[in-house]
Amino acid sequence: MSRFPLYTIDNAPAQSQPVLQQLQQAFGVIPNIAGKMAASPVLINGFIGLFQRVHASSFSETQIQVLLLTNAVTNASEWAVAFHSALALQQGLDHADVDAIRAGGVPRDAQDAALSTLARTLIETRGRLAEMDQQRFIGAGFSAEQILEVIAVVAASTITNYTGSVTQPALEAQFEAFAWRANGR
Incomplete structure (x- = not known):
């Protein structure tokens, strides 16, 4: 068994679930890397917050x-x-x-x-x-x-x-x- 399970919206920690839902809506699937990140609500929430800002930057x-x-x-x-x-x-x-x-x-x-x-x-x-x-x-x-x-x-x-x-x-x-x-x- 992997040290880092692949979480879904249904079994992820509650604080990670909203991010997984956002990613599901954005990509149509939850990228496997996000399913792994979901083990840490701190990590996945920091990730999504920073990525949202990056995609709102001056770059195309x-x-x-x-x-x-x-x-x-x-x-x-x-x-x-x-x-x-x-x-x-x-x-x-x-x-x-x-x-x-x-x-x-x-x-x-x-x-x-x-x-x-x-x-x-x-x-x-x-x-x-x-x-x-x-x-x-x-x-x-x-x-x-x-x-x-x-x-x-x-x-x-x-x-x-x-x-x-x-x-x-x-x-x-x-x-x-x-x-x-x-x-x-």
Whole structure:
């Protein structure tokens, strides 16, 4: 038996159930990673609150998926890479750009590349951005304030990425075509 059971709306702790209901409405299913997160009402409620704010940021949904996919790859979170590959394509990111991010590269669009590079740099340097990194991002047409928004996206996705690494949720059938392995990429 797994240390981290896969909860449903019916058997999750009461304080986790509203989040699972929200996710059910948003995606039509409860993502397995959320079913694992539900064991901790503190975690799942923090996750949903931050993600709601991220999705209300100045970034488009496609840009958010560029960030989330980059973060998943950088953190080697296999479940999240598959999930965000599918969502990035749904949001209109070109398949070649999704493949580039999955391989550790960047998208062709200059702004998407700047987003991806900044997110990767934030994770790899543990938030210690050099002035040059910040200037490169701003030079791509973003504001200084948007650097802080990228930090929020990185924080939100870290919750998912780390939860996936610790709890190892099964990949849902609809995401199997996007399976990714950290060692074999």
